[in-house]
Amino acid sequence: METTIIQTNIGKNARIATNALFFLCGISFASWASRIPDMKELLQLSDAALGTVLFAMPIGSLTALPIAGVIIHKFGSKRITFLAVLVYFIALPLLGLSTSPVTLAISLFIFGFGSDLLNIAMNVQAVGVEKIQKRSIMSSFHAVFSIGFMLGAALGGVIAKQGISTFHHLVAIGSIDLLIGIASFSYLLQHDHKSDENQPLFAIPDKSLIILGVICFCGMLCEGAMADWSVLYYKQIMDNPNGFATAGFTAFSVLMVVGRIFGDRILQNFGLRKTLLINCLLVFVGMTIAILIGNPVAVVIGFGITGLGLSTIVPLIYSEAGHSKTMAAGVALAAISTLGIAGFLIGPVMIGYLSEFLSLKIALSSLIFLGLLGAFLTTKISNQ
Known part of the structure; x- marks a missing residue:
């Protein structure tokens, strides 16, 4: 006791x-x-x-x-x-x-x-x-x-x-x-969590970890794209270009915080796979609303839903990687983070090039498909 x-x-x-x-x-x-x-x-x-x-x-x-x-x-x-x-x-x-x-x-x-x-x-x-x-x-x-x-x-x-x-x-x-x-x-944990004392420092990630890494890549790519391009897109479709151009990104940021506050409770009720599936589908729905309807109110609503969807993708995947049974926690998290940061870097650049040759609206439409890809990949991980 x-x-x-x-x-x-x-x-x-x-x-x-x-x-x-x-x-x-x-x-x-x-x-x-x-x-x-x-x-x-x-x-x-x-x-x-x-x-x-x-x-x-x-x-x-x-x-x-x-x-x-x-x-x-x-x-x-x-x-x-x-x-x-x-x-x-x-x-x-x-x-x-x-x-x-x-x-x-x-x-x-x-x-x-x-x-x-x-x-x-x-x-x-x-x-x-x-x-x-x-x-x-x-x-x-x-x-x-x-x-x-x-x-x-x-x-x-x-x-x-x-x-x-x-x-x-x-x-x-x-x-x-x-x-x-x-x-x-002095209050931090002295010893890190290890699933297995014989855990190797270097190992090939298992299938579930690889899939989670790719989902993390997709999620962070979306985050990077939204961080750099959402304000510009909102400004383009506003009736008043001198208005509050950050409204869409503000909705995105606030609902991301809200999603993270309640994310742990949602995970406890639905499990990892279902929660990630909900996340990815919210990204798909949010960006579809923002792109297809395309008026200021719809964009604010759509960006907010997208922020809610992206809110817990990275935290949940980090948690799962940290509890990996095939790799040490720090190594598994570093591997996942590498994919995530790569996505965060590629996102703004990818949107920039697509916008240059097509349009910003078409470029941001790619996030709709990333939401669908993430949803598909969640069906390939073990249910827990």
């Missing part, structure tokens, strides 16, 4: 600490994103030059992914989360200090590297908390990330309007990150 109480307290404390890390990750990324226009103006970058420089961050992320799985397996996610927070503490001020495209690209590479170390490590911690509490709570962690992201974006806009420099803004965020990291460290 006493052991059970101790385990329960450990689980509660670890959940709070892990939530703090998800919040930290969201607010940090959004804080940087809110200052991109200021850095563009400061460095006098063209759109093309800015796009090239910004690509350094995902390169840093992809560089970290194969390393993250190995070092988390060897040293534990608890230590690696704190290492990642230290990288944030260093990288954020460096972003604000950048005086040339080269120094900005180097800083973004470091920031991207730290972001994915933190991403994998904190998700491994989340899997461990799920194991202790014996229920799925991964979606709630990602909801906290989304809340942190929305808060960071809102505060970033306010701070920028007050004339506070990018450097001072990001120094403050980096300092808050470090304080959160220090406060959370």
Whole structure:
């Protein structure tokens, strides 16, 4: 009985600490994103030059992914989360200090590297908390990330309007990150979840994990496309081009948070396969409404439904990968994340090229088919 109480307290404390890390990750990324226009103006970058420089961050992320799985397996996610927070503490001020495209690209590479170390490590911690509490709570962690992201974006806009420099803004965020990291460290789980003590570090993913990875790829591709192109599409079909052009993306973002808040309860009621099927069908329905009806109200409704559909795809797949019986949790999550980030990077580029040669409306129609593809793939995984 006493052991059970101790385990329960450990689980509660670890959940709070892990939530703090998800919040930290969201607010940090959004804080940087809110200052991109200021850095563009400061460095006098063209759109093309800015796009090239910004690509350094995902390169840093992809560089970290194969390393993250190995070092988390060897040293534990608890230590690696704190290492990642230290990288944030260093990288954020460096972003604000950048005086040339080269120094900005180097800083973004470091920031991207730290972001994915933190991403994998904190998700491994989340899997461990799920194991202790014996229920799925991964979606709630990602909801906290989304809340942190929305808060960071809102505060970033306010701070920028007050004339506070990018450097001072990001120094403050980096300092808050470090304080959160220090406060959370002692409450994180000491040992990561392992399904099997003889689990190999390197192994071929099983069929279900591969399918989940492809679904994650489709979901993140949709997220990337919506993040970069939804505002432009909404503006194109508005009667008043000077109106609230972000209404569609706002609906998308808010309903994504709502979906993540209730995602764990839905999973408990329907199981993994049915929940993912619902997610993918919602993406299909939402984008169909937004594209085929094509008036501002329909687009807001459609984008909102799409956000609801995409909300729990990544959290549920991360949770399932973390409980893999064929691969170590950190390695499995790194493999899934690699596919997910690849989709997130490919999405905006794919939409851009299709829009250039066809139209933005036709380009975004591809997300309808991705929703159907995801729904089809969910029928191929084991029901649970």
